[in-house]
Amino acid sequence: MSSSKQPLLIIVGYVWPEPNSSAAGYRMLSLIQLFIAKGWQVIFASAAELSPHRFMLSTIGVGEHLISLNDSSFDQWISEQAPDAVIFDRFMLEEQFGWRVEQACPAALRILDMEDCHALREARQSSFQRGVAVDAQALNSALAVREVAAIYRCDLTFVISEYEMQLLQQHYAVPAMLLCYCPFLLSDTQPGTSPDFNQRQHFITIGNFRHAPNWHAVLWLQQDIWPKIRHKLPDAELHIYGAYPPPKATALHNTRQGFLIKGWAADVADVMQQARVCLAPLAFGAGLKGKLLDAMRFGTPSVTTDIGAEGMATQNGWPGMIANNSEAIAEAAVALYQQPECWQLAQQLGYTTLDARFSLTTHETRIWQQLSSIKQGLAEHRQHNFTGLMLKHHAFRSTKFMGQWIEAKTRLAALTQPD
Incomplete structure (x- = not known):
């Protein structure tokens, strides 16, 4: 995944990383540091409000960019950046921006970071509230359909848990080539001095x-x-x-x-x-x-x-x-x-x-080899993912036209608003 210029990763974030507030924030920061250590430039882009507990990404050399939902300004901006890879932080961001990334920079590697399996979490919560065991019907929710579809539309998905790796392959029949086991990555796992x-x-x-x-x-x-x-x-x-x-x-x-x-x-x-x-x-x-x-x-x-x-x-x-x-x-x-x-x-x-x-050293080589292999053979990789091609054909058109309709409606409302 090397080139004459410094490769660029753009992360489309659900929220700004808060490593001291949530595991999701801690994990996102570790992914950013993984790419930086490999010589990549990283820009974090989000439509979320700047939270009070957010990590100051500029302190580790990461660019920050505010983006808007349902706004074609994103298309122009990401086209100008010409990233080598884009990470969508949760499947909802892939739904919102996936078609825009494919349209503006089709050669960019598209990666989904699940954080955790939202479909599994929802199935367990709803089953717990009803006092029943999790079954296939609970797992096959509308949320699951959306999340698994986003996995297929991406070139690779980071999965944080081995249990969820098995669930995605065995229950949802997701091909292994689309999944990468990527747990928490600690650069230092040696015990420090700790109170007894x-x-x-x-x-x-x-x-x-x-x-x-x-x-x-x-x-x-x-x-x-x-x-x-x-x-x-x-x-x-x-x-x-x-x-x-x-x-x-x-x-x-x-x-x-x-x-x-x-x-x-x-x-x-x-x-x-x-x-x-x-x-x-x-x-x-x-x-x-x-x-x-x-x-x-x-x-x-x-x-x-x-x-x-x-x-x-x-x-x-x-x-x-x-x-x-x-x-x-x-x-x-x-x-x-x-x-x-x-x-x-x-x-x-x-x-x-x-x-x-x-331990980062345990997983780093495997993760990077999988990323590099897909990037180098991206066209062939995508052709082997026919379900993903099919889902992009239909889903990207629906989300594209919905996004464009919302953008047009917003602009019309602004024009007709009284002074």
Whole structure:
């Protein structure tokens, strides 16, 4: 993927990266750094508002560009940039901008970064709310049709979880050539200096309050799990961190019960290393969990569910404990909190899990070889993806004309608006 000029990657972002607010932000930053390390120039473009917690991309040499939805100004801009590759941050951005990229720069490699499988997350949430198991009907939702169609229309899709790699190939029959396993990528997985068992106290849970699985976990803790833990550990506190806490969350703050809503954590390392145990009771969700990655990085054993540990555990087990109901989660949390030897073994397992699963050096060569191979044989690669050609033929026309209609309607409204 080399040329005489510095290759250019444009990322069309759903939101501006917030690595201290969400796993999605952390992952996006790692992808940016992967391309920079390979000598690429990177421009991040988004129609989202500039968020207060966003990472200042200019500090690592990344260009920033504000774009508009349903506006042909994007077409001219990206044509002038002539990128070698474009990453769509979630399938909704491919729907919005995919046809524009193909039209303006057809030779650019088009990559979809799923973040996590939205269809799986929705299927699990809706099934959980109905009290039933996830079945084929739940997985084959309208959202799934849109997401899988976007995968086919792209040249390659980054998939964060091995479980989701299997789901896409086995349930949705997506060809392996369109998928690239790309988990969290850590440049340094060596354990640093971290407070030991006796230097830590209390529990922590962390996660963006806007994310439905995180909000449900907070409610589950408040209503059922934490009272059971507090009964056994009356002096313990649960420190709850997360970006954008709504009033319904801050209203749960209760000093007497040790249930403390802390809000946004400016330094995840600091708050995570103060806690003895991380709690992540996730009843539904998808992808990999940034909070559990951080727990491993900063030496904090965790208690989570099967869904929380999905795609992250190794054959050696989990760096903490896994439980799936209130009573079992509370018992596991109390046991881990009170047993130094068990806690220390879990901490060490967290470090080895990081190295085994998320080391950049483990995945970098494989990812880059797949990208390079597709880029070099792009025309042939696309011809072998007939379903993608078919979907682009039909879908791009519908989204193209819808986008052009919205743009024309907006301009007409502006012209007819009274002074």
